[in-house]
Amino acid sequence: MQDTNKDLERYTRQMILKGFFKKDQLKLQGSKVVIIGLGALGSVASELILRAGVKNLVLVDRDFVERSNLQRQLLYAEKHVGMPKPNAAKEVLNQIDTSANISIFVTDINSSNIESIVNKCDLILDCTDNMETRFLINDVSLKHNIPWIYAAAVGFQGTTFNIIPGKTACLRCVFSKVPQGLDTCDTAGILSTVSVSISALQVTEALKILTQKQFSKDMIYYDVWNQTFEHSKLLKNKSCPACNNIYEYLDKKEHSKTITLCGRGAYQIIPKDAIKLNIELLADKLSRLGSVKSFKPHLIHFKLEDKALSIFSDGRAIIKGAKSISDARSLYSRFVGN
Template structure:
């Protein structure tokens, strides 16, 4: 028994054999925000052999109340969440492999990203990405664990393709009140509770124990808890997981693609093809017209008029200060021109 994992190995359902299994596994986490960072830290400490975490955003001061891997200095320097997570997780456990990807989990990239992955954990904050995750995991027969939280409410559900209903099967059963952390807030304890359910089911699967078929929903502030066994809700004609699945959310878009970030007055703009920007050259070009400009190895932040633009080195850009897609595209083409 290794001293590092000794207390975990004393837990009979895991034991030394389960610990050995964990060391061989690869967990992919979509989103490095509150849920993603919490799951990532627990799995890193548990000794999972490889963890990959992807996120399209950078660290903001408003993240620090609940996104436990990050520091004030990360926020000052606009560090991409995935890269800050990678750096922090490597200091927690140098025995495992950690890879942070500062990019979007999209229909174009999902298939390649999930090669040789054992299980996927949902750390996102939007259903658009979740449905892509749902389709790609069904297509490649990879289990994933849905999780969501806002205010003091949390929800978690393991999804095992071919055995349990997928997200598309259950969409009418999952509470969707149109609320986000950016519009109604959130408290940190509900993040930890939701992540605890997700990580526990992940550890079960990785150590060859059956995952639950129940969806749990709780309000930690009001001390309310409920669960429902969803196994019988598997839809035999589901467009995402049945034998006749068409995987509707994996359709690839053409041209400049945009996404409005819910509740944040922000539009993401992505060029039609991946490009490699020289941030140094862009910085020189923008310096005479920008009110504020900050650059690090992964991104460039600048302000023009009332808008703040965050440009990643592959050309993907977050336009803060508008939810108008046309306006965001215009600003992108005017200042980035990619």
């Protein structure tokens, strides 16, 4: 059993804040928050929200730590390069708070797994880098009545806004479909102070929502370089499908596709059906063909000449050195299977 009073000692500076009481602190400690994406935003948001006292966290990311992440993804150090982000994040967060209850998912979030991942949570933090996943989060949020907070950061600017089912506009009230051609960190770069600032704003709103205080109903836009801070009102759209119980992104069950990962010269292969690879067996097999570095039970990195495959236990692979999509597919079937 936790000694609650001793544990509350950590939060004395938070509990003497005007309008913030012991009951609010206890509410935070009993809350469960899902953080989707553990890159520039999620690696900061997860630490801030844990330090504020939210001890039940679910961390989701499909990727592993790369050297180019260290410029802004504050949780990670050089020793984590190559490690799945959820595992690295959990390791560090558990050092910050040994009583934290952290579940991890090293997976590509999609319409087939999102409902079980967000099950019984109080809030979802969107820390992703793509609109398609946000549309999916929006559908699951409205269907299951779970608040979520949109956040995005690229270049020198970032945006965040709260989506509370029934109380605010939702993402589809604002965008009728997934907007295309937006800048990404891979194409436009990102300043670390932008993602840190947006995470700070996002987590501040999270604390208000979890303790049932007045939260922002505006879209907040912040340009850190030019110091421009703007609010804009978001209006509900009467013909929004999601607000009318039509969940097109969640009901779309197919998710088999090959994605080109821009700026990384890599392809990601996602298998048609959910599978569970035995990473230990595969590591054993591939180590006879080339070099293998494994992070059991979730991930192995396999290198053969100028090709590099990072293979996850859910059957996904990120393939570098392939000349085309079909070359990537054939490397996948050669080394992973069909």
